[in-house]
Amino acid sequence: MRNVLAIAGKELRGYFASPIGYVLVGFYALLFGWFFYTLVAFFERQSMQMMAGQGGSLNVNQMLVTPLLMNATVIMLLVFPLITMRTYAEEKRSGTIELLLTSPITDLEIILGKFLGALALFAAMLAVTLVHMAVLFMFGTPEWKPIATGYLGLLLMGGSFLSLGLFISSLTRNQIVAGMITFSVFLLLWVINWVSTFVGPTAQTILNYLSITEHFDDFAKGIIDTKHVVYYLSFIAMGLFLTMKSVDSERWRG
Amino acid sequence: MIEVDHLSKRYGPFTAVDDVSFRVESGQILGFLGPNGAGKTTTMRIITGYMPATSGKATVAGYDVFEQPLEAKRRTGYLPETPPLYPDMTVREYLTFVAKIKGLRSHIKDRVGEVMKRTWVADMADRHCAKLSKGYKQRVGLAQAIIHNPDVLVLDEPTAGLDPKQIIETRQLIRELAGTHTIIISTHILPEVAQTCQRVVIINKGRVVAVDSPENLTHRLQGAATVVVQTDGPASEAEAALRHVQGVTGVTRSEPQGPLATFEVDTEKGVDVRRELAAAIVTRGWGLTELRPMRMSLEDIFLSVITDESAVASPAAATEQEVANA
Numbered sequence: 001m002r003n004v005l006a007i008a009g010k011e012l013r014g015y016f017a018s019p020i021g022y023v024l025v026g027f028y029a030l031l032f033g034w035f036f037y038t039l040v041a042f043f044e045r046q047s048m049q050m051m052a053g054q055g056g057s058l059n060v061n062q063m064l065v066t067p068l069l070m071n072a073t074v075i076m077l078l079v080f081p082l083i084t085m086r087t088y089a090e091e092k093r094s095g096t097i098e099l100l101l102t103s104p105i106t107d108l109e110i111i112l113g114k115f116l117g118a119l120a121l122f123a124a125m126l127a128v129t130l131v132h133m134a135v136l137f138m139f140g141t142p143e144w145k146p147i148a149t150g151y152l153g154l155l156l157m158g159g160s161f162l163s164l165g166l167f168i169s170s171l172t173r174n175q176i177v178a179g180m181i182t183f184s185v186f187l188l189l190w191v192i193n194w195v196s197t198f199v200g201p202t203a204q205t206i207l208n209y210l211s212i213t214e215h216f217d218d219f220a221k222g223i224i225d226t227k228h229v230v231y232y233l234s235f236i237a238m239g240l241f242l243t244m245k246s247v248d249s250e251r252w253r254g
Numbered sequence: 255m256i257e258v259d260h261l262s263k264r265y266g267p268f269t270a271v272d273d274v275s276f277r278v279e280s281g282q283i284l285g286f287l288g289p290n291g292a293g294k295t296t297t298m299r300i301i302t303g304y305m306p307a308t309s310g311k312a313t314v315a316g317y318d319v320f321e322q323p324l325e326a327k328r329r330t331g332y333l334p335e336t337p338p339l340y341p342d343m344t345v346r347e348y349l350t351f352v353a354k355i356k357g358l359r360s361h362i363k364d365r366v367g368e369v370m371k372r373t374w375v376a377d378m379a380d381r382h383c384a385k386l387s388k389g390y391k392q393r394v395g396l397a398q399a400i401i402h403n404p405d406v407l408v409l410d411e412p413t414a415g416l417d418p419k420q421i422i423e424t425r426q427l428i429r430e431l432a433g434t435h436t437i438i439i440s441t442h443i444l445p446e447v448a449q450t451c452q453r454v455v456i457i458n459k460g461r462v463v464a465v466d467s468p469e470n471l472t473h474r475l476q477g478a479a480t481v482v483v484q485t486d487g488p489a490s491e492a493e494a495a496l497r498h499v500q501g502v503t504g505v506t507r508s509e510p511q512g513p514l515a516t517f518e519v520d521t522e523k524g525v526d527v528r529r530e531l532a533a534a535i536v537t538r539g540w541g542l543t544e545l546r547p548m549r550m551s552l553e554d555i556f557l558s559v560i561t562d563e564s565a566v567a568s569p570a571a572a573t574e575q576e577v578a579n580a
Contacts, residue, residue: 006354010340017342099338099398102302103355104327251305253265 003105007113008120011087015121024083028075028125035071036132039064060142065133066220069150072129073216076158077186083121084165085179087114088247092173101251111243115159115166115236122158126151146222153219156232160212161186163239170246186212255280255436256301256406261310263296263460270296272460273310278453280405283432285451285468286440287556293460294440295335298408301438302332315405328357331404331435335411337395341384345375345394348383349401356402365401373397373427389420396424400431407431409439413446425450444556456556480548481519483531487540489515495534501525514543 015021043064050058091097100110136142164185169178193211196204208214212235215228256278263271271293278284286294300307303319303326312319317326340348349366358365370376373393378386383394392415399407412428413421428437428450441447447454448468456464456471464471485492489507492515496505501522508516521527528545535542 002359003355006351010343010351013347014340014342094338094341095334095336096338096340098299098304098332098334099352100355101304102327102330102332103352104324104357105355106324 003109004113004116007100007105007110008116011114011117012120015083015117020086021121021124024079024121025125025128028079029128031075032068032072032129032132035068036129039068039071060136060140061146061222064136065142065147065150068132069154069220070216072154073157073213076154076161077190078183079125080122080158080161080165081179081182081186083118084162084169084182085175086169087118087166088170088243089173089175089178093175107244107247108240111166111240111247115163115240118162118166119155119159122162123155126154143222146220149222149224150220152224153216153228156219156229156236157212157216160232160235160239163236163243165239167239167243167246170243170250255282255315256284256438257313258297258301259311259313261297261300261307261312263293263300263305264308269460271300271307274457274460274462275310276455276462276465278436278438280436281433282453283428283437283439283451285447285454286438286457287442287444287447287454288440288457289442292457294457295410296460297457298332298410298438298440302330302408303327304332328402329405331399331402331407333395333399333407333409333412335414337391338398339383339386339391339394342382344380344382345370345386345397346379348394349397352398353401358402369397369401372400374423388415389417392416392420393424396427400435403434405436407435407437409437411441412439413441413443421446479521479523479526481521481528481531482516482544482546482548483519483535483542484514484516484544485535485540485542486514487535487538491538492535492540493517495538496531499527499530499534501527501530516544518548 012021015024043058043060046063047058088097091100101107133142133147137144165178165182168182168185172178172181189210189212191211193204193207193214196207199207209231215231218225218228258274258276261271261274262269274293274297276284286297288294296305299305301312301314301319303323306320314326315329317329319326340351343351346366349369350362353362353365367376370379373396375390375393375397378390378394383391386394392412396409396412399409409428413424416424425446428439431437439446439450452467454464454466454468454471455462483496489510493505493507496502496517496519499519502519503522504520506518506520508518510516519527519531528547532542532545
């Protein structure tokens with residue numbers, strides 16, 4: 001565990017020793033802030049109309065938080081390839097992989113360390129967005145539970161993307177190649193169920209199950225369904241497992 | 255301390271390392287010599303556990319590098335060809351990180367300070383690795399290799415890219431380390447081997463072609479001696495006179511420089527004909543301006559050892575078999 005933390009710490013320091021970490025956190029906050037602003041503005045106009053009409057009020061969670069978190073996942077799609085593309089590719093290019101692989105640590109420790117480091121960066125990105133949620137609590141009375149499950153969902157979905165990105169990065173020493181492949185695979189997993197209406201019922205179920213966004217909906221609505229938790233956790237486990245196999249096979253091939 | 259036993263590494267049809275065996279005793283420095291692409295780096299990578307061998311085995315301090323990799327790696331320090339530095343870290347941060355992943359649990363700060371002093375990088379402690387000069391990078395790489403005080407050090411071309419002063423300092427440091435560590439250094443710079451190593455393994459095209467001490471290697475491969483003779487006498491007559499001396503097997507005239515004629519006289523093994531050569535010149539009334547035995551340098555040995563078939567006829571190559579079998 002100490003080794004895992006040492007690697008994770010190195011990764012995290014790596015992000016913030018260069019502009020990468022600040023740019024990622026900063027621009028994530030900027031985009032999230034923009035989505036937040038547009039949704040709040042929209043929400044405000046809607047509630048004005050409602051009040052002018054029959055009175056009553058709108059649900060902040062349903063009208064604002066859920067779509068906001070859905071939007072946040074879109075940013076993830078675009079930003080995560082940038083986080084993971086360098087994790088292994090860069091170590092291979094600069095030769096530091098030789099240091100890691102000849103140190104008394106296991107491949108699994110290295111991979112977990114890298115995964116946790118990237119996840120911690122994502123957590124930092126999410127932490128900044130809590131400011132917006134605080135604003136909601138200051139001026140309104142949203143329910144905190146759907147927000148909490150939404151963030152949990154984001155972390156799980158983020159973890160899935162990161163583990164897959166880590167695997168793709170371990171396949172190449174070229175960062176651009178790693179980045180492009182990662183983005184394409186993410187996007188495919190994103191839209192894989194778009195065809196579900198045209199295919200048979202069995203294929204539809206399968207495709208819907210594979211879609212990485214499908215499993216997020218319930219989290220955003222405030223529901224923690226074991227089915228979705230299992231999906232994300234097994235996705236993460238598979239990504240890390242594949243990374244391990246890839247690193248091991250790289251070893252044999254030299 | 256290090257045992258390499260019939261090690262082979264193949265990449266598809268290409269054989270990078272072919273049945274390499276050698277051992278290094280505790281506290282020794284072994285020089286790993288060979289032209290670029292001979293398989294030095296591959297062998298070192300197998301010993302350090304970076305990659306597995308196709309067949310054969312390697313043990314470090316009694317631990318098989320493949321069966322018990324963690325135990326073996328704990329006892330091995332490795333400086334790859336390019337020092338594995340993280341450009342965004344300062345030297346201190348970097349060495350602290352390496353200390354942690356090498357398994358150091360306490361007194362990390364003291365150890366990092368100590369190692370930085372030892373490798374003369376303390377004045378750059380808070381500079382980013384990316385901004386270091388080549389010489390400093392190399393020394394930080396060395397610091398990284400010794401931070402966990404390993405029994406075995408594997409250094410892949412530790413002096414590559416250093417300036418002459420740094421080379422001397424680095425060799426000095428390696429010699430100092432030899433007492434408490436067992437060291438393998440690879441190089442294609444021959445004087446380095448002569449100056450730092452007790453044993454030499456010459457490797458070419460993945461195969462070991464010679465194992466011995468630098469002195470023995472020089473001695474054994476000496477074979478027939480060559481004597482350089484310079485005279486102010488007429489060149490062709492002098493050549494004929496030298497040829498007639500008993501024990502001379504061949505005379506070659508060197509490129510003339512000025513009025514003097516210079517010859518390289520090859521003689522039979524174990525026969526000292528310098529006295530006779532001198533007499534042959536002087537009794538004819540010519541001046542003998544130079545007479546010296548030409549010692550075979552390590553460069554010559556190296557070249558003759560790695561130049562295969564074409565050199566079989568040469569006396570040096572004839573003894574090569576002997577050395578390889580020894």
